[in-house]
Amino acid sequence: MAQWEGIxxxxxxxxxxxxxEASNRLKLSVAQVSRQVAALEERLSSELLHRTTRKVSxxxxxxxxxxxxxxxxxxxxEAERALTSLSHRASGIIRLTAPFTYGEGHLSPLLNEFxxxxxxxxxxxxxxxxxxxxxxxxFDLAIRLGKLEDSSMKARRLATRKLHLCASPEYLxxxxxxxxxxxxxxxxxxxxxxxxxRFREGNRERILRGSGSLxxxxxxxxxxxxxxxxxxVQLPDYYVKEHIETGNLVELLPQFRPEAEGIWAxxxxxxxxxTKVRLLVDFLAERLG
Numbered sequence: 001m002a003q004w005e006g007i008x009x010x011x012x013x014x015x016x017x018x019x020x021e022a023s024n025r026l027k028l029s030v031a032q033v034s035r036q037v038a039a040l041e042e043r044l045s046s047e048l049l050h051r052t053t054r055k056v057s058x059x060x061x062x063x064x065x066x067x068x069x070x071x072x073x074x075x076x077x078e079a080e081r082a083l084t085s086l087s088h089r090a091s092g093i094i095r096l097t098a099p100f101t102y103g104e105g106h107l108s109p110l111l112n113e114f115x116x117x118x119x120x121x122x123x124x125x126x127x128x129x130x131x132x133x134x135x136x137x138x139f140d141l142a143i144r145l146g147k148l149e150d151s152s153m154k155a156r157r158l159a160t161r162k163l164h165l166c167a168s169p170e171y172l173x174x175x176x177x178x179x180x181x182x183x184x185x186x187x188x189x190x191x192x193x194x195x196x197x198r199f200r201e202g203n204r205e206r207i208l209r210g211s212g213s214l215x216x217x218x219x220x221x222x223x224x225x226x227x228x229x230x231x232x233v234q235l236p237d238y239y240v241k242e243h244i245e246t247g248n249l250v251e252l253l254p255q256f257r258p259e260a261e262g263i264w265a266x267x268x269x270x271x272x273x274x275t276k277v278r279l280l281v282d283f284l285a286e287r288l289g
Contacts, residue, residue, distance in 0.1 A: 006040030025138035090276035091120035098143035103127040142266040159288035160260040161236040166249040170229035188212040188231030199256040
């Protein structure tokens, strides 16, 4: 077993570029990670890492050693997952990340339901609108919305979302209802993270850049502004569907609604899903779908 000592710590430092980040990933102290890597270097009589006050980088010898160590750790993790799979019982820690508002409003209740079903599981969920690196952050899973950009990850579609253009009856009484895309330029268009809206006209996608009195990355803030008659919004169904059904918001130009987008579960391409993660993905697909 002495031959394995320090390898997991070295790989974590090499992948994160930081002793601090490696310690967070492994749930160890920085001093313990540093000692293990130093002992490994002494045992191998090779410098694996360049250390400066600002950063940590991998030496040529470290790169060669890492290329051999990473498959060994993957194989060890796969062996552990194989034993866990025999029991068909989810257990252990699952680290995932998801967009903040969607995660808090729609995902968290499902995650709590999953924990109630699988009491041996522990969830560490980081809600953020930043697209975190799964490998660097040590995440098992990410929930992503819309178009996928990272082709290095495996993805499974959990559900779909539709964008709806809508406004309150009060706004429409005061400003009129648009009946064509060209009329939107005359309305107060409340924008989110992006400075444009997407539509489908015939067989092609239309991008329209609007302007208005509010721009925010908060979907709930846009819903509130629309309900108060301030302007038009284009938001996913999970923000506005209930308000449209109750009549508090009116959907506009549904004939130009863009195609549905995916809600995805992403995980590293190099890894097979463990039992606990596979069960969580299956659970979310069933509930969200």
